[in-house]
Amino acid sequence: MKKIFASLLIAGCAQWAWADGLKSLEDFMKTARSGSASFTQTVTAPPRDGQAARSKTSSGQFDFQRPGRFRFVYQKPFEQTIVADGRTLWLYDADLNQVTQRAQEQALGSTPAALVASAPDLAALRGDFTLESAPDEGGLQWVLATPKASGSQLRSVRVGLDGARLAVLDIEDSFGQHSVIRFADMQLNPQLPTGTFSFKVPAGADVLRQ
Template identity: 60%
Template sequence: MKFRQHLLALGLGLSLAGPALATGLDALETFVKGTRSGKAEFTQVVTAPAREGQVARSKSSSGVFEFLRPSRFRFDYRKPFEQQLVADGQTVWLYDVDLNQVTARKQSQVLGSTPAALLASAPDLKSLEAEFKLSALPEQDGQQWVQALPKSRDGQIQSVKIGFKGEQLATLDILDSFGQRSVLSFTGFQANPSLPADTFQFKPPKGADVVQQ
């Protein structure tokens, strides 16, 4: 999976504490106010747009996600290939274990109007509304949904749909500007765990090829 595709999947996998919430917007607001850190297992299915006369092809991956506000994330991909995606607040690092290659980009330049900014960086709903047009969607598949449309037309995200099941964030459905769809599902969430600061530190392994972008 390319570096940008990983970035589009940042900042997810959080549960909500408190009573049942009436709409997806209520769930999102409660999440933004009350969830400072989180850890969950995730499954990601990426589907490329179908070419004429061909069936759309999908790729699945899974692993563990952790986050700590503000703007620190870690995705440990376990299957089918081992990769690490770490955002330390300054730099986003992508380490491909099989290739022994590290790609690094400045975090301020790559997050923008992404799911990371939508769910794990904004301090309140007002801040989100400055970057996204938010609207509640009808209940579907036992989940309450909210749609977020980036106000900036310069980004790589076309739309994001966030699904809440009961009090827990369950699904993130991302459509990028190239027509590629990425759906992330979360299980086994731990709300507001105490995460060591070094969880979000990354040092390129000895001998790894480091590419700065």
């Protein structure tokens, strides 16, 4: 009887220890109506033909305003800008001088961006994802988000939070590619410049509509 009680107690303690992840995500979504941070992204492709997996690292600036607006500006090693203005998702490749334009509602759904900026609250997020608290790791609280939609290109996202601040997005897609985005100097609810989430097609750029 004592062993059974001890096992239940340990299991209960483990659940409490993991409960902070969802609470931190809920706090982030409640308190962070906007945000700004620098980021570093490392993308690792799965190994092929016996070769070791290869990683590529990029960095830049990230801003968001909930619900539905965000901006990723990749500065190194290649210039690329992704903007969601609330209606349209824009992707600009500076090297190709090419813009891809998509309807935002169709493009974002079950994506990492929904976790950060698109969903207005945790209840809305649960419409697209199954959310589970995960064990604390590296001084962060974690949530495992799994898309509900069948055929999603996204397999899972682990969200790492430092209290009510977003710290890491650990993303795995259906092709086995692994992407980790680490945010630094996250400022919550800053006064963002007018036009942060506006996009103007650069002169001479080709526009692809999807």
